[in-house]
Amino acid sequence: MIIYGTAILAACLIVGTIVGDALGVLLGVDANVGGVGFAMILLIVLTDRLRQRGHFPPISEQGVLFWSAMYIPIVVAMASTQNVVAAVAGGPIALLAGVGATVICWALVPVVSRIGGAEEPLPPQSEAEEV
Structure with a gap:
């Protein structure tokens, strides 16, 4: 259910x-x-x-x-x-954590994309996609 x-x-x-x-x-x-x-x-x-x-x-x-x-x-x-204003006013650690997490995620995109190896692309769902 x-x-x-x-x-x-x-x-x-x-x-x-x-x-x-x-x-x-x-x-x-x-x-x-x-x-x-x-x-x-x-x-x-x-x-x-x-x-x-x-x-x-x-x-x-x-x-x-x-x-x-x-x-x-x-x-x-x-x-x-x-409360973003309070977090930023509390010190630069909030900004550092946000920027750091973003940079790490961007850096890991190529690493994660290599996991699993290459596979054949899926077949088109309709005739319009075959063009």
Whole structure:
């Protein structure tokens, strides 16, 4: 059922929020640090494992796919609640962390793109794409 996929997503979000809050406490920050990111990683790993074992039927996957389409607007809404002005005023570490993470991600794009090797391209879906 579709609701099972949504339940898995909700459980991952709860676990991610707990982990993000715990990380915030460990770092001495009064905020959730990466909770949504941890939730999404957990969701990817969990659904992949369930799919490999045959315990995640396609109809349940529809619940996850629906919310994955909503992911970007949800993240934008969550990010808008963060107090960026206070973070920047608190010191340059916030800017350094943001710029550092961005630079590291850009640097890792070629490395990640080499994982798995080259494969043949997929066939065109329609006659219009064959041109």
